[in-house]
Amino acid sequence: MLRLENVNDPTTNTNLFFSIENALTSDYDSLQVQFRRRLSQGLTAIGSYTWSHCVDYGSQNYAFGYQRGNCDFDLRHNFSGVFSYDLPNVGQNGFANALLHHWGLDDRFTERTAFPITLYGNLFVDPLTDKTTYAGADLVPNQPLYLYGANCAAVLQGLKDLSPGQGCPGGRAINPQAFTPPPAANGIPTRLGTTPRNFLRGFGAWQMDLAVRREFPIRENVKLQFRAEAFNVFNHPNFGIVNSSVGQPTFGQATATLAQSLGVLSPLYQIGGPRSMQFALKLVF
DSSP, rough: EEEEEEEEETTTTTEEEEEEEEEOOOOEEEEEEEEHHHHEEEEEEEEEEEEEEEEEEETTOOTTTTTTTTTTTTTTTTEEEEEEEEOOOOOSSHHHHHHHHEEEEEEEEEEEOOOEEOOOOOOOTTTOOBEEEEOOOOOOOOSSSSSHHHHHHHHHHHTTTTTTTOOOOGEEOOOGGGGGGGEEETEESSSSSSOOOOOOOOOOOEEEEEEEEEEEETTTTEEEEEEEEEEEOOOOOOOOOOOOOOTTTTTBBBBSSSSSOOOSSSSSGGGTTOOOOEEEEEEEE
């Protein structure tokens, strides 16, 4: 893996040089289980579950190249299941053939636990090596790491991080009282924080997508298929980015939905968006 070497001049606090090296390692272990049902009586299904743990030094952020911890993409539990079912044809007369034949259902369900979160903090210059990395934060003893529900809203409103009457996004937040910046001189941290890299977790996610289809046979190998599809059919809210900068008013809170946190594509095509529907008509031959 890659590591960033960023060397500063301690007398002038200016950057002398930086380089990127291949110097680090990553370890991934997993248990994977899959269930398959081959097409029988119109039903086919696949279910997959993965338990895994990934440990590395920096993942995609080179500046964390000296802190071994959970990978940025460390997911402990991940499940996905899909099925496709051709509904039985009901009736044999002309009316039944036209109305009740050739219907089907397609369904997909995904659920996973949360991705890790690293507390960034200000930049810290190691006096032994003159290398720069993020200082993170100190862990305050005897404080819960997370706040939930009404208690979350009460605590954050008391800290003026939420307006009166406002609730915690997703009903959960990292507790600002559990973390504090490490000691600093002239605004520059004098050591790394005691909180390990990727020590905290954001929000898990789950979503179900459902499609209803109807096929209209035209010839032996030609048919017209109509589909009505609903993504996130239960309109379940999934939360994404959590502010990990200690001291900011929204620290520890989700600041965007999952669909808005996954890149530049339209949120309509990302997992975690609001319920959306589409209709499709296609010729199958």
